[in-house]
Structure formats: C-alpha cells, structure tokens
Amino acid sequence: MSNQSSGSAQPAEELNLPSVVAELTRVCDAYEQALMSNDLDTLDQLFWASPSTLRYGVSENLYGIDEIRSFRIGRSGGSPQREVLRRVITTYGQDFATCNLEFVRPATGTRGRQSQTWLRTREGWRIAAAHVSLMNTDR
Numbered sequence: 001m002s003n004q005s006s007g008s009a010q011p012a013e014e015l016n017l018p019s020v021v022a023e024l025t026r027v028c029d030a031y032e033q034a035l036m037s038n039d040l041d042t043l044d045q046l047f048w049a050s051p052s053t054l055r056y057g058v059s060e061n062l063y064g065i066d067e068i069r070s071f072r073i074g075r076s077g078g079s080p081q082r083e084v085l086r087r088v089i090t091t092y093g094q095d096f097a098t099c100n101l102e103f104v105r106p107a108t109g110t111r112g113r114q115s116q117t118w119l120r121t122r123e124g125w126r127i128a129a130a131h132v133s134l135m136n137t138d139r
Contacts, residue, residue, distance in 0.1 A: 020091040024118060027125045028089060028099045031116075038078030044069055048119065048126035056131040058112075080105050082112070095120035111135045 027046070034042035047053055051064040055071075062068045087101040097118040104111050117129040 014093045016091050017094070020094055020097070021089055024089050024091055024097045024099065024125060027118070028087070028116075031127075032084065035079050036081060040072055043072055046125075046127055047130075048121060048128045050128070053127070054129050055127075056133075058132055058134055081107065085111075097125075 030042065031046050033039070034046070047055075047065055047068055049065045051066075053065050053068060055062040055068050057071070060071060062071050082103040082105050085102045085104055087099065089097065089099050091097040099114075099116045099118060101114050102111065103114065112132060112134045115129075115131045116127050118125050119128050120126075
C-alpha cells in the first residue's frame, strides 16, 4: 500500500498564513489562561459544541461536548497548574489548525503533551479534538 495520498496537498502558500497564525495564537493564549484559572465558561466556549468533539485526557476519554462539560464541572479545583515549555501552532488555510505543546507541572516536575485540532466555525475558532498525555520519565 502506498503512503502517498490521492488527494491534493495543501499549497505551501496556504500554510501558516501570518494573520491566521496570529488569530490562533490569541485563541490558544486565551485557552491556556482559562485552563489555569479554571474559567469554565471560557473553556466551554472554546470547545466545539458538537457530539463529534472529543477530548482524550490523562485518565479519561470524553466523547461529545456534553461529556467534556460534565468532566470539567466535576473536576474539583480545575487542571493542575503547568508551565508551557514549547508550543507549535500550524495553520492549514483559513479555517483549520493544530496547536501542540509540551508542558511541565511545577509541583511535581511531570512533563506532558497536549494536542488540539482547531476549526473555524460561525462562532469563531473551536477545539474539535484534544489529547493530553503525561510522559514516562523513567526512560
């Protein structure tokens, strides 16, 4: 089986358009601030309100916006505090992007990763899929 796609590739001039990268950078900054302050309204607003949205967390798999909302409401104290070590934002045209970051939890020194898939909706940029994992530090 070939690794080549039969579809057309995204033209290079459509990757990382400066205005789109700037938009997504602002939205990702707002997400991080909301996560660290446990601002549930903003976190809820930034996820796509769809049954197709998913979030794979460190110890939970959440399918659909309703499960994501319930998880956030039920999580006492919000997310553990973290410091972002590195963030890579890649935009594909005007309406699709990814944000991947590496972080450390200062209280424990645990390192982790977060991947988000963003799409532009009528309401603005929204997270359609997210994945958070912790790295095995024994290696």
